[in-house]
Amino acid sequence: MIKLENISKQYDLGGTKVDALKDISLEIKRGDYAAIMGPSGSGKSTLMHILGILDSSTGGNYYLEDYDITALPDKEQARIRNKHFGFIFQSFNLFPELSAIENVMLPMSYAGIPQKTRKEKAIQLLQEVGLEHRMTHLPTMLSGGEQQRVAIARSLSNDPDLILADEPTGNLPSDKGEEIMQILESLNRRGVTVVMVTHNPEQGKRAGYVIELRDGMLTPALEVQNA
Amino acid sequence: MLKEPVKIILRRFRDRTLESGLLIIAVALGIGAFTAGLSLIMNTAEFSNEIMRSPEYKELVISTRSEADEMETPVIEKLVQETAVLTSADLDAAELAPDVEWAYIQNNSRLHLVTADSNNFGPPEGMEPSEGENVMRRMQISEEEIAAAEADSSIIIADFDEISGYEVTPGFFNSWDITAAAGSLFSESDLTGTDNLIVLGDSLAELLAGDDMDKSELLGKKLLSREGYQTIIGILDSVSDSYDQKFFSPYKDQTSGLSGFRRMFMDTQLRFAVNDPEYLDSTAALLGDWFETQFGEDQVIISNPRAEAEQLIARNTGISLLILFLSAAGFFIALVNVSNILMSRVLRMKKNVGILMALGASKKSISNLFLTEALVLAVSGAVAGALLAVPLSSYMESAAGIEAGSWVYISIGAVIAAAMTTLFGLIPSRQFMKIDPAQAMRSAS
Ligand SMILES: Nc1ncnc2c1ncn2[C@@H]1O[C@H](COP(=O)(O)OP(=O)(O)O)[C@@H](O)[C@H]1O
Ligand SMILES: [Mg+2]
Numbered sequence: 001m002i003k004l005e006n007i008s009k010q011y012d013l014g015g016t017k018v019d020a021l022k023d024i025s026l027e028i029k030r031g032d033y034a035a036i037m038g039p040s041g042s043g044k045s046t047l048m049h050i051l052g053i054l055d056s057s058t059g060g061n062y063y064l065e066d067y068d069i070t071a072l073p074d075k076e077q078a079r080i081r082n083k084h085f086g087f088i089f090q091s092f093n094l095f096p097e098l099s100a101i102e103n104v105m106l107p108m109s110y111a112g113i114p115q116k117t118r119k120e121k122a123i124q125l126l127q128e129v130g131l132e133h134r135m136t137h138l139p140t141m142l143s144g145g146e147q148q149r150v151a152i153a154r155s156l157s158n159d160p161d162l163i164l165a166d167e168p169t170g171n172l173p174s175d176k177g178e179e180i181m182q183i184l185e186s187l188n189r190r191g192v193t194v195v196m197v198t199h200n201p202e203q204g205k206r207a208g209y210v211i212e213l214r215d216g217m218l219t220p221a222l223e224v225q226n227a
Numbered sequence: 228m229l230k231e232p233v234k235i236i237l238r239r240f241r242d243r244t245l246e247s248g249l250l251i252i253a254v255a256l257g258i259g260a261f262t263a264g265l266s267l268i269m270n271t272a273e274f275s276n277e278i279m280r281s282p283e284y285k286e287l288v289i290s291t292r293s294e295a296d297e298m299e300t301p302v303i304e305k306l307v308q309e310t311a312v313l314t315s316a317d318l319d320a321a322e323l324a325p326d327v328e329w330a331y332i333q334n335n336s337r338l339h340l341v342t343a344d345s346n347n348f349g350p351p352e353g354m355e356p357s358e359g360e361n362v363m364r365r366m367q368i369s370e371e372e373i374a375a376a377e378a379d380s381s382i383i384i385a386d387f388d389e390i391s392g393y394e395v396t397p398g399f400f401n402s403w404d405i406t407a408a409a410g411s412l413f414s415e416s417d418l419t420g421t422d423n424l425i426v427l428g429d430s431l432a433e434l435l436a437g438d439d440m441d442k443s444e445l446l447g448k449k450l451l452s453r454e455g456y457q458t459i460i461g462i463l464d465s466v467s468d469s470y471d472q473k474f475f476s477p478y479k480d481q482t483s484g485l486s487g488f489r490r491m492f493m494d495t496q497l498r499f500a501v502n503d504p505e506y507l508d509s510t511a512a513l514l515g516d517w518f519e520t521q522f523g524e525d526q527v528i529i530s531n532p533r534a535e536a537e538q539l540i541a542r543n544t545g546i547s548l549l550i551l552f553l554s555a556a557g558f559f560i561a562l563v564n565v566s567n568i569l570m571s572r573v574l575r576m577k578k579n580v581g582i583l584m585a586l587g588a589s590k591k592s593i594s595n596l597f598l599t600e601a602l603v604l605a606v607s608g609a610v611a612g613a614l615l616a617v618p619l620s621s622y623m624e625s626a627a628g629i630e631a632g633s634w635v636y637i638s639i640g641a642v643i644a645a646a647m648t649t650l651f652g653l654i655p656s657r658q659f660m661k662i663d664p665a666q667a668m669r670s671a672s
Contacts (some may be wrong), residue, residue, distance in 0.1 A: 046665075053586055055665035075589045082587020093582045097238035098231060106231040110587035154586070 001161065001193060002028040002051065009046050009216075012056045020046040021216045024060070028195060030161070030206035035204045036197045038213035044197045045166055047213065051195060052085050052164045053077045082110045086155030087162045088165035092147040094139040100126060100150045101135040115132070118157075125153035129183060147178030152183055163187060165196040181206070232583060232592070239572075250609050254648055257561030259614025262640030263620035266555035267627070268547040269636040270620075274629045275540040282403050284533040285328075285504050287467055288513050289518065291527055311522035313495045314480040315396055315418065321498075324513045326506035327499045329367040331398030332478045334346040334495060338425075339453040340385040343377060374449050376622050382452045383459070385435055392425070392474030399475070402500040403466065407408065409463035410446040417477040419461020423452065430471040504620070507531055543627045550623070558644065562651040565604070570655035573597055580659055581668030594656045609645035613637055 009021040020043045028034055028051075036044050049055035053069065061072045064080070072080075076093070081087075092102045104122035113121070126135055129149040138146055148168060163190055165184065169177030181203060188194045196207065204210050212219035229237070241249050278284065291311050320608075321330035357421050376382040393399070401411050413424050427445065428433065435450070436442040442462055449456040457476070478495075501510050511529050518527045580593055616637050659667075 013354045045669075049665040050670070052585065054581070054668065055663055075591065076583065078587055078589035078592070081585060087585045089582075093578075095231075095235050095579065095582070097242070102231050102234065102516075107586040109232065110592070111231040164405070 001030045001032075001065060003052075003063040005061045005063070007050060007062065009043070009055070009058045010058045014175075018183050019087055019216050021050070021057070024216075024218055026211060026218065028162075028193065031188070031191055032193050032195075033185070033208040034195045034211055035207035035209070036195065036213065037199070037201075037204050038219075042213040043216040044153045044213055046216075047211075048164055048166050048195070048197055051162075052087060053081060067212055068108065078110070080109060083158050084161045086160035086163045087159075088148070088151050088155050088163065088168045090167040092139070092144070092151045092171070093111065094150055095155075099138055100131060100134045103139070103150055104153045104157055107154060111158050121157060122153070125156055126150070128156075129153050143176075144172050144187065145179060148172060148176075148180055149183070156187070158194070160192065162193045162195065165194065167197050167199065198216040232588065232596050233599055234580070236596055237603070239576075240600060240603060243572075244565045246568065246572075250565055250604055251435065251611065253561045253565055254608025254609035255615060256585075257550070257565075258609050258641060258644040259527035259615030259619060260554035261558035261644050262464075262612055262616040262637055263623060264547075264551040265640040265643070266616060266620040266634075266636035267623050268544070268551045269634060270624055270629050271540075271547045271627060273544050273633065275544070276437070277389075278536065279540075282500060284536055285500050285502075285507070286532060286575060287501075287507060287514065288530045289499070289527055289531060290495075291319075311526040313497055313527070315478060315495075316480070317497055317518075317521070318398070320497075320514055320517050322500065323517050325503075326501045326503065326510050328502040329398040329402035329500040331396045331402060331498055331500075332394070332495055333399050333498060334394045334478060334517070336392050336394045336476060338450075338457065338474065339392050340388055340390065341373065341451045341453055342386055342388060343373065343384050345370065350606075355640075371449075375552055381448050382456070383435060383445065383448050386437075387434075391472075391473055391474065392428075392431075392633065394476050394478040396478050399498075399502075402498070403470075405466050405470070406464050407461040408464045409443045410459070412461050413477045418479055420477075423455050424460050425457045426463060426475045427459060428463050428471040428473045428475075429465040429475060429580055430468075431460045454539075468624045469570045503631070504533055507533055547627065558647075562648060564652050565648065566651040569601065569652055570658070571598075571603075573658060575656040575658075577662075577667050577670045580662075581664045581666070581670070584664035585668065590660050593659050597656030598649070598653060601649050601656065604652060605645040605648035608648060609641045612644065613641040616640065 004024055004026050007021060007024040008019065011020055022075055024047065029087065036047060038044050044166040046055065050057050051071070053062070057070070061068055069077075069080070094100075095106070101119070101122045104125055105118040108118040108121060123132070123135065126132055129152055131146060131153070131155075134142060134146060134150075139150070142150065148171075152168075163184065168184070169180050172180065177200075184194055184196065185206070196203070198204055198207075291313060315332055318332065321327040342430055373384070377384060386562075396418060397414060398413065400406070406412075407426070408429065410426070410427055417424055426491040427442075432442040434444055445459045446460065447459065457474075463470070463475075476661050499510065499514060501507055508531075511531060515529050518529075576597075580588075583593060584590075620637060657670070
């Protein structure tokens, strides 16, 4: 589904250059369940952003379904993020002004889906993550685990092909984190491709394979350890 | 239903009550001042143009020196001074000045009406008639006479005491382009006749006719006044509020006895209307020379109401321009500050912008989202500002002598100001056209 070729990312900090990613080549196939691991500052988030076309690389090529999308216009990028990718973040990133159901409806409004359909779909998704009794609550009235489940429902609203989760359990107690893991794994069993950043080796082992980063580079030994 | 991203913006606007309130007040004050300033200058210009079109400002007014200079001089002293006396014959001076279109006399006048219930006709007890001409001229009318007049259907007895009007020569009607709606205007020959003729303004005729008579039925009837019976020969078309309430009678130079005496106190003003205001100065020079040869130096003065009005208008326009400049400056300063506050609001939204982009927002849709915020601000500010501008501008306009300023300019001003506010609100929203979503996502919320 996704192929990266010699991707690099350099930050220019007024003279000194920071290499966040160096010469990354990898392939993620449809239905994969990949974990990205590595120490803090090793470039995991940067890689996630590039995979999610939230950020552009400074070198290399990005192929999505064999199309080179390295330099796509902003509007096209937005459309791909909206329809094909679902993002889950460590700090949930729900909009505090919107209720749970409105947060889930939001990505669908960018897809041009009518209000009534948006609402029906959001209700269904919130039921799936077990939050049918929390729909009109504002995020501040929800626990961390509940917020992350709303965020998962939101990421699923446009039936994405790929879920990109950056440390989704990082801010949660282990039992709540486990709930999230279970949801992601069941999604993967339904055929959704999942790429997840994690610090937890246990979670890494449960993934199909691990992409290990160190100082912005892949650690080759671990790259092709398929389960 | 609003879309969710718009809800975010509107709820943020609502939740930050103090900041949003101050923003709206700043915009409203700026728009209010600017709109009022704009309305003032536009209405000043329009009003000036309009009054300059009035026949009054195509005229030169010629009066005797004594009237202008010595108003405070006791009347009795004036008798012994040899001052010029202007008469309708002096209107012939118009023939010397090629650009004069009409020449006429228009003197203030007044009629004291006899009403059915008036029973005290003479001067109050102990106050015998003195030099005052009005009293002397008044007819003494007995109660029997009133009773007889009441029975006579050809005599009109009013139910009010006094009407005001003008003694005019026929040129007055020509110059003001006033025509008779019924009956006729008087002619040159009426100036020398002995009958008392009057022509009534539209609303005055309405008033005299009362409820149970059509005003055209007044024609040919006689109005009973202490100055004598006045035969109504015409009723005018409606011209303007001030003239519609007046009567008009033929100006007579040499009425016998008391009226002749009166002429010496009531100075006659001659009015010369030119066909184009451009010729006022040259005509003034021509007429000035002629009157000097007639009456000697410094005996008559020629005034040019247009020149005086122009001075006043120039002053009002100057003040209006200054007010417009100051209010526009205030508005601009308000806009710069509003733009700054909006910018800081937008920057606080930075992380949210990154999330919105991750969820599928394009840069353009983000920019439009902030434009919505600017629009909400601009529209609410414009509405509040226009409400503020209405009393403000009507106060300023009445101070400048403008009666009914048009509200059109307030609406136009508010629309322009709202557009400018939106434009300034656009500046911060453009900020996001440059940044990367990943960059935005990393910023602390
Ligand atoms: N906007 C930025 N400007 C400069 N350096 C950055 C920026 N974003 C990330 N970096 C640097 O890139 C490297 C990788 O960061 P990141 O991808 O966030 O690591 P991780 O997610 O693995 O902790 C780090 O050294 C970080 O300091
Ligand atoms: Mg990270």
